[in-house]
Amino acid sequence: MGSTGSDKDYFQRGSLLWFAVITLSFGYYTWVVFWPQSIPYQSLGPLGPFTQYLVDHHHALLHNGYWIAWLIHIGESLYAMALCKSKGITDGRAQFLWFLQTFLFGIASLSILIAYRPKRQKRT
Template sequence: MALATSDAAYFRRSSLLWFTVIPVSFGYYTWVVLWPQSIPYQSLGPLGSFTQYLIDHHHTLLHNGFWLAWLIHVGESLYAMVLCRSKGITDSRTQLLWFLQTFLLGIASLSILIAYRPKHQKRT
């Protein structure tokens, strides 16, 4: 039995909440690590005070964590490609969507793909 077209092109967008929270957080993290001198700490209230404390006392940890987070997102994206193939998602556009969404959102996207159970399995 061949895979159904819907299985080959299965894609589900993550929630709007994750599309907001994760990129904004990652953007702020990028700003903190790469341009800490430009952050208006006093205007950010408790977040600004906490951020300034982290920069003053844990800059190396922040810097290393930043690059580790990028590396993890790349790894999750590559794993999403492996999962696509193993679940019969063969449409190249759909695979690209999974790769990009997982790169941006990490586990918030990957968990959707992990939970997906194809209706039809390939017979070999």
């Protein structure tokens, strides 16, 4: 995608490093929110006591923040669709990939699309 020189099918995969960091972080966040009793706090170094404090004293905030984070990702994905249209990315597969990648990885994906500058062809 995007290799044809046309803007309509432009897609660029994000950084695997960012994707790994986001996946591990969100996975840990999910674990903390839904299964806090199964976390081996004493085995996590400095992260353990901090996490246990948050679970013990701010679990409602963690739970609400979790769902707010997903809502933000949905908003970013919808914004990605609007950006695709405004930048001339009309290919359905490319649009779906931008939506999915932005839903899963948020700003790590959206920032690539925001920075993309399509080649504007002169109209004759």
